[in-house]
Amino acid sequence: DPAYPLSHAGFALSKGLLKKMMKDLKEKPVGGGQQIEPVWELANRLKKMDVRITDLPKAFCVKHAEGCATWVNDLDKYRPSQGLMPADVLIAVKTVDKFHEVRLPLLQEFWAGQSPAEVIYLSNKAYDGVPRLNVVDLSLEFGDMVDPSKEATSQGSGHCSKMVAILRYLKKHHAKRRWYVVTDDDTLLNVPRLLTVLDSHDDRKAIYLGERYGWSHTEKYGGTNYVTTGGGMALSHAALEKVVDCDFCSCNSPNSPDDMSLGTWFKNLGIQVTHEEGFHQSEPHNYHKETLKSSDPIVSFHRFNARLPASSSKEEFAAARRQSWQSWVQAYFNSSEATVGVKKEEL
Numbered sequence: 001d002p003a004y005p006l007s008h009a010g011f012a013l014s015k016g017l018l019k020k021m022m023k024d025l026k027e028k029p030v031g032g033g034q035q036i037e038p039v040w041e042l043a044n045r046l047k048k049m050d051v052r053i054t055d056l057p058k059a060f061c062v063k064h065a066e067g068c069a070t071w072v073n074d075l076d077k078y079r080p081s082q083g084l085m086p087a088d089v090l091i092a093v094k095t096v097d098k099f100h101e102v103r104l105p106l107l108q109e110f111w112a113g114q115s116p117a118e119v120i121y122l123s124n125k126a127y128d129g130v131p132r133l134n135v136v137d138l139s140l141e142f143g144d145m146v147d148p149s150k151e152a153t154s155q156g157s158g159h160c161s162k163m164v165a166i167l168r169y170l171k172k173h174h175a176k177r178r179w180y181v182v183t184d185d186d187t188l189l190n191v192p193r194l195l196t197v198l199d200s201h202d203d204r205k206a207i208y209l210g211e212r213y214g215w216s217h218t219e220k221y222g223g224t225n226y227v228t229t230g231g232g233m234a235l236s237h238a239a240l241e242k243v244v245d246c247d248f249c250s251c252n253s254p255n256s257p258d259d260m261s262l263g264t265w266f267k268n269l270g271i272q273v274t275h276e277e278g279f280h281q282s283e284p285h286n287y288h289k290e291t292l293k294s295s296d297p298i299v300s301f302h303r304f305n306a307r308l309p310a311s312s313s314k315e316e317f318a319a320a321r322r323q324s325w326q327s328w329v330q331a332y333f334n335s336s337e338a339t340v341g342v343k344k345e346e347l
Helices: 017-027 038-050 097-110 139-146 161-171 191-199 237-243 258-266 289-294 314-332
Strands: 088-096 120-122 135-137 179-184 188-189 208-210 213-217 222-226 233-236 272-277 301-302
Touching: 017 038, 088 161, 097 120, 097 237, 097 314, 120 161, 139 161, 161 179, 161 237, 161 258, 179 188, 179 191, 179 237, 188 314, 208 222, 222 258, 222 272, 233 237, 237 258
Parallel strands: 088 120, 088 179, 120 135, 208 272
Antiparallel strands: 179 233, 188 301, 208 233, 213 222
């Protein structure tokens, strides 16, 4: 992989390099496809042009010191407050019956069971295997829209029709919330930090918020941005109403990618993605440690990093998942905000 700058500290491009890049782009235009991390994409492009970054850590600084031209700043002090209360937020976990027994107890242990905001689980079947879980069987109201067999076919796998059912359910049955957060059933969430982030945005506006990805951005076409739902997606009340009431917001097929479909719909509604860097679509090891250290406090990570031999037992997989999440909470969640899933003697 190419070395790339820590964007939080800034970086500079010479005029000569810009001219060279313009020439290269004319000869080799940017292709379509998915675009995840712009700074890495830039560095990868420059590497192919045989250009390497010049590292000047005493000028572009992680911490302010004498001689620094730029440095990383804590932006939290500039966040306003909209007077948000936990009761104003509903967290909906998108799940399916085959994962109820394996994943829902872990969610309850690490964050959902202690969440100051209400948490509901939206599935294709009911489940009573864990006390005090609110698991809603969407099939009673939405039928085939939440049928797992329609989400994974030989033509691909996605959750578009299920996401539409979830959003319709939220609007119909929980109409008085200010914010709606949709996560996967393998999303590790720091709820106190989530509430801090949401409180800083004016929910009277239609806001579509989370970690922003993009695809098909080229020189001639703007492409589309979308929120990766694995890291968590937040919609203000106004945004939820607009997308549910939208006449043209329909799935190309039941198994179309739900997050990309939402990105297209919100773009056509004139609602741009609000990127919050505390949301993460992947596990911590997929991000540079300096980027995580310099970024806003963590809101979420996705998946478990439990890579074991296929012959491993259910108990071994469960222990690996728990160990991963426990280590992430200890390493990345602010101890004053979240200690769930970690025993006091382990802190």
